[in-house]
Amino acid sequence: MRLYPIEKVRDIGIIAHIDAGKTTVSERVLFYTGISHRIGEVHEGQAIMDWMEQERERGITITAAATTCFWTPFYKRLDATEGELQNLKKQFEHRINIIDTPGHIDFTVEVKRSLRVLDGAVVVFDGVAGVEPQSETNWRYADEYKVPRICFINKLDRMGADFQKSLTSIHERLTPNAVATQWPIGIEDNFSGLIDFLTQKAYRFEGDNGERVILFDIPEELKDLVQKKRHDLVEKIAETDNQLLHEYLEGREISVETLKKTLRKATLENKIVPVLCGSALKNKGVQLLLDAVVDYLPSPIDVPPVKGINPKNHAEEERRPDDNEPLAALAFKIASDPFVGTLTYFRVYSGVLKRGSYILNTTKDFQERVGRIVRMHANHREEAEEICAGDLGAIVGLKNTTTGDTLTDPEHPIILEKIIFPEPVISIRIEPKTKADQEKMSLALRRLAEEDPTFRVGGDEETGETIISGMGELHLEIIVDRMKREFNVEANVGRPQVAYKETIKITAEAEGKYIRQSGGRGQYGHVKLEVKPLERSKGFEFVDAIRGGIIPKEFIPAVEKGVREAMAKGGLSGYPMVDMEVTLFDGSYDYVDSSEIAFKI
Numbered sequence: 001m002r003l004y005p006i007e008k009v010r011d012i013g014i015i016a017h018i019d020a021g022k023t024t025v026s027e028r029v030l031f032y033t034g035i036s037h038r039i040g041e042v043h044e045g046q047a048i049m050d051w052m053e054q055e056r057e058r059g060i061t062i063t064a065a066a067t068t069c070f071w072t073p074f075y076k077r078l079d080a081t082e083g084e085l086q087n088l089k090k091q092f093e094h095r096i097n098i099i100d101t102p103g104h105i106d107f108t109v110e111v112k113r114s115l116r117v118l119d120g121a122v123v124v125f126d127g128v129a130g131v132e133p134q135s136e137t138n139w140r141y142a143d144e145y146k147v148p149r150i151c152f153i154n155k156l157d158r159m160g161a162d163f164q165k166s167l168t169s170i171h172e173r174l175t176p177n178a179v180a181t182q183w184p185i186g187i188e189d190n191f192s193g194l195i196d197f198l199t200q201k202a203y204r205f206e207g208d209n210g211e212r213v214i215l216f217d218i219p220e221e222l223k224d225l226v227q228k229k230r231h232d233l234v235e236k237i238a239e240t241d242n243q244l245l246h247e248y249l250e251g252r253e254i255s256v257e258t259l260k261k262t263l264r265k266a267t268l269e270n271k272i273v274p275v276l277c278g279s280a281l282k283n284k285g286v287q288l289l290l291d292a293v294v295d296y297l298p299s300p301i302d303v304p305p306v307k308g309i310n311p312k313n314h315a316e317e318e319r320r321p322d323d324n325e326p327l328a329a330l331a332f333k334i335a336s337d338p339f340v341g342t343l344t345y346f347r348v349y350s351g352v353l354k355r356g357s358y359i360l361n362t363t364k365d366f367q368e369r370v371g372r373i374v375r376m377h378a379n380h381r382e383e384a385e386e387i388c389a390g391d392l393g394a395i396v397g398l399k400n401t402t403t404g405d406t407l408t409d410p411e412h413p414i415i416l417e418k419i420i421f422p423e424p425v426i427s428i429r430i431e432p433k434t435k436a437d438q439e440k441m442s443l444a445l446r447r448l449a450e451e452d453p454t455f456r457v458g459g460d461e462e463t464g465e466t467i468i469s470g471m472g473e474l475h476l477e478i479i480v481d482r483m484k485r486e487f488n489v490e491a492n493v494g495r496p497q498v499a500y501k502e503t504i505k506i507t508a509e510a511e512g513k514y515i516r517q518s519g520g521r522g523q524y525g526h527v528k529l530e531v532k533p534l535e536r537s538k539g540f541e542f543v544d545a546i547r548g549g550i551i552p553k554e555f556i557p558a559v560e561k562g563v564r565e566a567m568a569k570g571g572l573s574g575y576p577m578v579d580m581e582v583t584l585f586d587g588s589y590d591y592v593d594s595s596e597i598a599f600k601i
Contacts, residue, residue, distance in 0.1 A: 002388045004095040006321060007299045009390045011097045011347070013114045015142070016124035017132035018060065018103030021154040021280050025124055026067075026100040028286040031209060033069035033096075035377070039209055039283075062478055064101045064110040064333065065378045066345065066392055071096055073291045074213060075199070094294050097392045103134055106475035109421055109454040110333075113403060115141050116419045117332045117347035117392070120297030121149040122289065127161035127277070130169030139174050148267050150274045150292050156184050157191045157279040167275055178273040179236045181263075182288070183229060185219065194277055194285055195222065197230040198256050198263075203288065210283025234259065240266040260295055267296040268303075300390030306349040308406065308414040311362055317414055319350035321389045326412035327351030327359065331398075331405045332419065334451050337379075338486065342450075343394045344401050345376070346387075349416070351409060353393070354386040361398075362413045363405040372396040403453050421453045424469035428476055429494040431466065437489050441466075444487035448479055455479060469499060500575040507532045514601045515593075524590035525598030527551070527559055530583040540567065543583040551587045555599040559584050562600035 014022045030036040072093045099114045115121065121142050125135060142149055153166045163184050170178045185193045185202060193204035195218055202219070206212040218226055238248035241262050247254060266272040274296055278285020300321040306328065307318045319328040333345035346353070353359070355373050360366075374381040374394050387393035401407070404418040432441040445457045445468065456469040470476045473496050483489045509530050516523040534541065542560045551559075567577040589599075 002323065004093075006301055006323075006388075006390050008094045009097070009299050010094060010293055010297055011117070011119045011300065011390065011392060012293055012297055013064075013099045013101055013111075013118045013121045013147075014124060015101050015111055015115070015121055015138040016103050017126070017129075017134040017138075020103065020124045020126045020129075020132070020135070022103060022124050023100055024280040025122070025152065025154065025286060025289070026098060028210075028280050028283060029096075029098065029290060030067065030069060032211065032287055032290065033071050035067065035069045060102070060104060062102055062104075062107055063335070064099050064114050065376075066097065066099050067377045068095060068097050068375060068392075070094065071290045071294060073294050074287045075291060096290075096293060099392075101138075104472075104474060105134055105137065106470070106472035106478075108134075108137065108471060109452060111138050112141050112421065113332045113419050113453075115145050115147055117330055118147060119300060119303050120293070121147050122293065122297075123149050123151050125151060125153050125166055125170070126158075127153050127156040127163060127166055127279075128158050130166040131173045136173060146270065148270055148296075148298055150267065150276065150289075150296055151178060152285075152289050153275065153277045154280055156187060156277055157189070157282045157284075159188055161187055161191070163187070163277055170273075170275065175273055177271060178275050179233055180229060180277075181233060181274045181292070182276050182285075183222070183226065184277050185222065191279060191282070191284070194288070195226055196288065197226065197233050198259055200226065200230065205284045205287075210286075213287055236272060237263050237266060240269075240271050264296050268298050300349075306416060308416040311365070311413050311415055319414065322350055323352050323389050325350035325389070326414075327353055327407070327409040328414050328416065329353055329359075329407040330416050331401050331403060331407060334401070334403055335394075336447055336451060336486070337381075337396075340372075340381070340396045342397060343374075343376075344398045345392065345394045346407060347392050348387050348389050350389050352386050352388050353395075353407070355384070358410060359407045360410040360413055361401050361405050362408050362415045363418070364400055366400045367410060368398050368400065370395055402450060419453075422471070423499075424454060424456050424471060425499050426472055426476065426496050427467050427469040427499050428496050429460070429465045430468050430480070430491050433490040433492060437491075440487060441483065441489045441491060444483045444489050447487075448482065452479075500573070502570050502572050502575045502577045503579045504531055504533050504571075504577075514598050516598075522590075522593040523595060523598040523601075524593035525555075525595075525601060526588045527584060527599065528586035529563070530585055532581045532583070534579045534581055536579060538579050540564070540578065541581040543581060545583050545585040546587070551584070551589055551599070552594075555589065555594065555596060556584065558596035558599040565600075 014026055016022045027039055031039045070093050072089050101111045101114050153163055155161060167180055181197055183195045184191055193202060195202045202216050204214050206214055237259055238245045244262055276289055276292055280286055305318040305320045307316060310317050319325055328350045329346045329348045331344050331346045335343045337343050355370055357370050358367055359370055373384045373387060375384050376394050406416045408414055432438050449455050449457050454471050458467045460467055480491055480493055483491060511528045514525040544556050563582050570577055
């Protein structure tokens with residue numbers, strides 16, 4: 001049975017540039033929601049969400065970690081007695097599924113695949129640096145998937161912190177729709193609390209871990225600023241709703257409830273991005289951030305139904321987030337667990353995924369049985385009988401499922417949109433230290449490539465060396481380290497080489513003939529090609545301009561295949577060629593000697 005109605009579920013991701021404090025925010029969230037009883041600090045290597053050895057040693061997030069927590073909005077239980085608290089929990093408690101993502105560009109795959117399956121995002125910014133390069137990349141991913149988001153300007157206790165400057169950098173570099181809903185009291189060493197513009201209340205956070213939230217009156221010196229900023233906020237909210245705008249222009253007082261409701265609607269439509277503030281390390285502002293997640297970010301029923309293609313008739317269909325609909329889920333991450341084997345993380349968009357049932361992988365047209373279902377809390381597993389619509393979970397031991405595959409009810413197949421990942425940008429050669437490790441290395445590389453779509457394994461035909469490619473030096477360094485720790489394979493690696501691409505600058509023509517005579521049947525292929533540069537990132541286009549059958553139709557695909565193979569080897573420095581159009585416009589063939597292989601060559 002569903003314990004939480006679907007409208008009380010939030011699937012959110014925490015995204016940011018490296019070192020903005022995502023994992024520190026996640027650790028506070030786990031503490032204040034009662035999931036952990038002690039705050040795990042990143043700098044002490046004790047963070048729950050950074051569970052990998054490499055993450056704890058380096059103090060960075062490498063892999064996206066999922067967890068679930070429960071939260072009753074703080075303002076609902078401000079003056080409640082113990083007896084009232086239980087009733088409030090039943091009435092207002094929300095289930096929040098959180099994915100804490102890495103900030104490094106090298107692990108950008110984790111952010112992209114997480115945002116694909118999440119409904120909302122919390123974007124964390126460093127209060128000193130404001131918008132940083134990876135903040136922009138992650139923001140673009142969120143735009144691509146139309147994910148509503150709220151901003152949290154963190155680290156306001158640091159020297160050089162400036163809330164207004166950080167907010168301005170969001171306006172200039174990300175969106176003009178960002179609007180402050182809070183304001184800090186003091187800054188740097190004097191940062192002592194914050195003011196909420198809608199409720200016009202000031203908050204400070206006391207106790208060893210900031211768990212006691214104290215309400216007090218707005219300091220005199222900030223009252224004028226708060227009036228002005230609240231006026232700007234209310235105006236921005238009113239602009240998104242005609243009825244409210246009418247009331248606002250008539251000078252009527254608008255209730256806080258109405259403002260919150262309208263702000264929620266505007267956030268879901270990406271018309272407004274609320275901006276909050278605090279310092280996660282100093283335990284200030286995280287409870288109010290959780291309230292904002294519940295108040296402003298969408299539940300699964302607030303986002304449009306997911307669309308896909310029916311593989312039987314190729315018609316577009318949609319699946320609503322309802323337990324009674326046919327099952328449709330998306331596998332968004334594959335992980336190797338040393339204790340249980342392969343874990344397939346998935347998001348259920350419609351229907352219910354039950355233990356012991358059969359599911360169809362529509363992407364690969366392969367049926368599998370669901371053995372064990374688990375809910376993930378970082379690297380800890382909790383057994384589950386079923387996962388309902390709008391929830392996240394993991395299946396143990398699926399054989400043929402990879403990232404981006406659709407899992408459905410066998411009777412009602414649908415293929416959801418796949419996740420498109422960036423191409424690797426750097427390569428190194430790798431070899432095992434001993435002959436005995438050769439087979440183990442192949443297995444390890446294959447398993448790691450299954451987990452990570454931006455990690456590729458290939459070979460150099462001429463030298464016979466194994467080449468691994470990834471998103472950066474750190475990415476490949478972590479892969480080699482994981483091979484050593486998880487698969488006990490020692491390896492030597494070469495110097496990194498940037499994965500360049502080649503293209504052409506001007507239009508050109510060329511003629512190719514392949515004639516071989518032997519005693520019996522010979523080989524004959526003859527083509528004339530025109531190559532033309534295309535715009536950046538247009539890829540490759542092949543144009544068949546043959547008229548009158550001077551080259552028979554069955555040989556045309558062979559010419560295209562030959563062109564593709566030649567482009568993969570490059571023209572100048574041996575790098576793959578991109579962004580060009582190749583037109584086959586003339587040639588000839590021999591009735592007896594012509595073959596596909598001759599035209600390909």
